Amino acid sequence: MITTLLTGLAAGSLIFVVSSGLTLxxxxxxxxxxxxxxxxxxxxxxAYQFQGGAAHNPASFALLVVAAGLATAVIGxxxxxxxxxxxxxxxxxxxxxxxYAVLLTMQGAVQMIWGSSQHTQPRPEGLGGALTLGDTVxxxxxxxxxxxxxxxxxxxQWLIYGTGFGRQVIAVAEDRYMASLLGIDISRIFMAxxxxxxxxxxxxxxxxxxxxSMTPNLATTFILYSFAVVIIGGFGSISGSLIAxxxxxxxxxxxxxxxxxxxxxxLYLPMLxxxxxxxxxxxxxxxxxxxxxx
Amino acid sequence: xxxxxxKAVAARRALALAALGVLFVVVYPQLATAGQLSFANTVVxxxxxxxxxxxxxxxAGIPSFGQAGFFGAGAYAAALxxxxxxxxxLCLLIGILAGALVGVVAAAVAWxxxxxxxxMLTLAFAQSLYTxxxxxxxxxxxxxxxxxxxxxxxxxxxxxxxxxxxxxxxFAAVIVAGFWQVSRxxxxxxxxxxxxxxxxxxxxxxxxxxxRTLAFVLAAAGAGAAGALSAYVNQVVTPDSLYWTASAVPxxxxxxxxxxxxxxxxIGALLYAVLEHYLSAWTTSYIFFLGILVYLVLALxxxxxxxxxxxxxxxxxxxxxxxxxxxxxxxxxxxxxxx
Numbered sequence: 001m002i003t004t005l006l007t008g009l010a011a012g013s014l015i016f017v018v019s020s021g022l023t024l025x026x027x028x029x030x031x032x033x034x035x036x037x038x039x040x041x042x043x044x045x046x047a048y049q050f051q052g053g054a055a056h057n058p059a060s061f062a063l064l065v066v067a068a069g070l071a072t073a074v075i076g077x078x079x080x081x082x083x084x085x086x087x088x089x090x091x092x093x094x095x096x097x098x099x100y101a102v103l104l105t106m107q108g109a110v111q112m113i114w115g116s117s118q119h120t121q122p123r124p125e126g127l128g129g130a131l132t133l134g135d136t137v138x139x140x141x142x143x144x145x146x147x148x149x150x151x152x153x154x155x156x157q158w159l160i161y162g163t164g165f166g167r168q169v170i171a172v173a174e175d176r177y178m179a180s181l182l183g184i185d186i187s188r189i190f191m192a193x194x195x196x197x198x199x200x201x202x203x204x205x206x207x208x209x210x211x212x213s214m215t216p217n218l219a220t221t222f223i224l225y226s227f228a229v230v231i232i233g234g235f236g237s238i239s240g241s242l243i244a245x246x247x248x249x250x251x252x253x254x255x256x257x258x259x260x261x262x263x264x265x266x267l268y269l270p271m272l273x274x275x276x277x278x279x280x281x282x283x284x285x286x287x288x289x290x291x292x293x294x
Numbered sequence: 295x296x297x298x299x300x301k302a303v304a305a306r307r308a309l310a311l312a313a314l315g316v317l318f319v320v321v322y323p324q325l326a327t328a329g330q331l332s333f334a335n336t337v338v339x340x341x342x343x344x345x346x347x348x349x350x351x352x353x354a355g356i357p358s359f360g361q362a363g364f365f366g367a368g369a370y371a372a373a374l375x376x377x378x379x380x381x382x383x384l385c386l387l388i389g390i391l392a393g394a395l396v397g398v399v400a401a402a403v404a405w406x407x408x409x410x411x412x413x414m415l416t417l418a419f420a421q422s423l424y425t426x427x428x429x430x431x432x433x434x435x436x437x438x439x440x441x442x443x444x445x446x447x448x449x450x451x452x453x454x455x456x457x458x459x460x461x462x463x464x465f466a467a468v469i470v471a472g473f474w475q476v477s478r479x480x481x482x483x484x485x486x487x488x489x490x491x492x493x494x495x496x497x498x499x500x501x502x503x504x505x506r507t508l509a510f511v512l513a514a515a516g517a518g519a520a521g522a523l524s525a526y527v528n529q530v531v532t533p534d535s536l537y538w539t540a541s542a543v544p545x546x547x548x549x550x551x552x553x554x555x556x557x558x559x560x561i562g563a564l565l566y567a568v569l570e571h572y573l574s575a576w577t578t579s580y581i582f583f584l585g586i587l588v589y590l591v592l593a594l595x596x597x598x599x600x601x602x603x604x605x606x607x608x609x610x611x612x613x614x615x616x617x618x619x620x621x622x623x624x625x626x627x628x629x630x631x632x633x
Contacts, residue, residue: 032410086593092410093357094592097549100542101589108582220539224421227414235411264429268422279406
């Protein structure tokens with residue numbers, strides 16, 4: 001029971017790390033960024049490459065995960081600057097498709113570099129086994145994921161509410177025209193927000209790598225979770241995406257244990273319920289004001 | 295007077311094109327190998343899929359990212375009907391109906407949001423159909439359905455590849471002609487008005503929601519037709535046809551060909567099919583190049599390859615400078631349709 005719950009929370013934390021970046025970009029830049037899935041994929045393969053597919057001690061694991069995140073963020077910034085920027089004054093559909101084209105290219109690039117066969121990345125030393133408390137078994141890696149997820153949530157809250165940069169981000173998300181009149185450099189905010197979001201995608205990929213077998217198709221499955229989180233949590237809401245991620249993770253975990261034939265539907269049941277009772281999402285503000293950061 | 299003359303010329307040109315098309319359809323099986331014939335079937339099905347999707351993107355301005363859901367619904371329904379031994383025509387009609395019905399359900403769900411959320415919801419809806427397909431034994435799970443021979447139309451055996459081609463070509467031509475009529479009708483005009491300015495259209499007393507839903511269901515029926523045809527041609531239906539990346543395919547065709555012109559999606563479908571065919575034969579990582587090509591067309595030719603002659607003419611005449619802006623072009627073509 002508790003094991004199922006914790007496994008679910010761990011999976012949810014991982015989903016949160018990835019989807020919070022998607023939400024951030026959606027809230028501030030107002031882009032549905034399919035390429036986010038591609039950058040998640042790149043983060044996972046970077047982590048695999050940096051670790052050489054071997055287990056490391058926790059300290060160097062943490063360092064290499066952050067390095068993978070930073071390397072992914074560099075690619076993300078280049079993508080924003082050179083590939084997405086030309087589409088800012090185009091229609092939403094062109095933008096959507098441009099990010100999809102970037103996703104395809106990234107998936108193809110990963111396939112060319114690392115091949116389409118499966119790769120596995122072992123868990124770091126000391127985080128492989130499980131803790132046993134009485135009769136509950138808690139995998140150590142899952143505990144670490146939950147802690148990291150909460151740390152990232154706290155970090156994002158601090159970044160957005162506790163810093164001057166965060167206030168500028170909120171201003172741009174609320175009304176970018178007014179913000180620009182007040183002297184905020186919109187394009188700098190866009191780039192910084194994108195960098196943070198893609199750093200999170202890369203870290204998410206690096207943390208996910210030891211929990212699954214890596215293939216280039218990961219990009220399309222993980223973007224689905226993130227989309228579901230955004231719809232359930234509310235557009236552009238970071239706290240909403242935390243709640244939605246944990247909800248999805250726990251639901252999938254319980255269905256997987258008690259009703260495996262329904263587990264695949266864990267994504268859609270909450271989505272349908274939300275749509276009927278609260279179309280704006282758990283923490284969204286509703287029609288016309290769909291973009292919020294908080 | 296000039297408009298009248300232009301109309302006469304256009305009518306003659308359309309007639310000539312139609313005659314050429316008929317000639318091609320009749321002669322092609324005599325000239326083509328079996329592989330080329332099956333490729334041609336693929337292209338025709340893609341043309342139906344892309345043309346129906348353009349009713350949403352190009353005309354009504356509805357950014358649906360879930361068209362694979364309706365394509366798959368049509369394919370599965372036609373396959374099940376064929377399994378029951380129903381005649382081909384009936385199977386295809388059932389496929390169309392299935393697409394439309396699923397479209398009604400999707401519309402009811404997805405209209406609870408708008409804009410970008412709408413795109414994401416349509417995607418999620420189609421993806422939930424994928425999940426249902428892989429989890430339902432009656433639909434064959436991950437393997438999908440196979441072994442449902444389509445047999446007779448009006449007593450004619452239709453298993454010969456040549457006959458399959460004629461049948462697919464004629465059926466597809468009827469569907470595409472239907473979408474052509476829709477785009478020229480007052481209904482099509484209202485959809486374009488809705489796309490350009492929904493608020494003003496609402497003030498004209500037009501039931502925006504009803505028109506959009508009808509457009510959505512028509513496009514879903516068209517996608518269902520394409521799916522049913524693909525089941526008939528390929529004799530197999532897999533859940534992959536429902537996976538969300540399959541929904542991006544018709545949209546990429548629109549972008550390649552151009553949404554602002556009725557023939558754009560058809561040209562884009564041909565282009566996409568050719569690209570996919572040759573790129574995937576050449577390298578397994580063909581999506582790398584496909585992504586780059588789609589991106590380049592989006593960035594350099596926002597109106598697709600149908601705008602290439604116009605853009606080139608513009609460059610030659612003006613000796614450089616920016617080509618006409620997308621919206622201006624759209625406006626001109628809308629005026630043309632109104633005349």
